[in-house]
Amino acid sequence: MSSPYLVPVAQLLRDVPSTLLVSFEAPFDESHEFAPRGAAETDVFPEATVKVKLRLESFSGGLRAKGHVEAPWHGTCRRCSTPVLGISNVAVDERFVDERGPGDEEAYLIEGDFVDLAPLVHDAIFLDLPLAPLCREDCRGLCPYCGIDRNEATCECQAPVDPRWATLDGLRFTGAEPGESNEV
Ligand SMILES: [Zn+2]
Ligand SMILES: [Zn+2]
Known part of the structure; x- marks a missing residue:
């Protein structure tokens, strides 16, 4: 042939x-x-x-x-x-x-x-040939924390906070909610 x-x-x-x-x-x-x-x-x-x-x-x-x-x-x-x-x-x-x-x-x-x-x-x-193609231009990718496909679902994951600010957040939180465990 x-x-x-x-x-x-x-x-x-x-x-x-x-x-x-x-x-x-x-x-x-x-x-x-x-x-x-x-x-x-x-x-x-x-x-x-x-x-x-x-x-x-x-x-x-x-x-x-x-x-x-x-x-x-x-x-x-x-x-x-x-x-x-x-x-x-x-x-x-x-x-x-x-x-x-x-x-x-x-x-x-x-x-x-x-x-x-x-x-x-x-x-x-x-x-x-494209070296690193995209399924679509605005593909949202996978969540780096739980692996969920962000094109199909949403998750509650958030980027880890800078430890210096985490402490400050904690202080604010307790300060804003008096009357729970603080006053016992
Ligand atoms: Zn994709
Ligand atoms: Zn996630």
């Missing part, structure tokens, strides 16, 4: 300059060739559908790939730890070359008569 990520480019490279529009949808990582990330990190499921729309333009010794790639990601809200889903839509402008010369460190390699778009798509998507 041939992968849509593998694009034949022999004719493009022969007729310089010429262009080829590449547009397809495919699983993000069909053959599971890319290592999964840590459980806490934002990631893309291997079977998630990626949309690829690129324009390949040949120049002497290589190709320029320009367009957009889009993939759905999943992660964890940094404040309340609930699952978060999102979509990365990334602008791409990269080069494929026959062999890397000076200044080509970032370029991908043409493999025979083909370019493999999979590494390019993965790099573009992973660079765009």
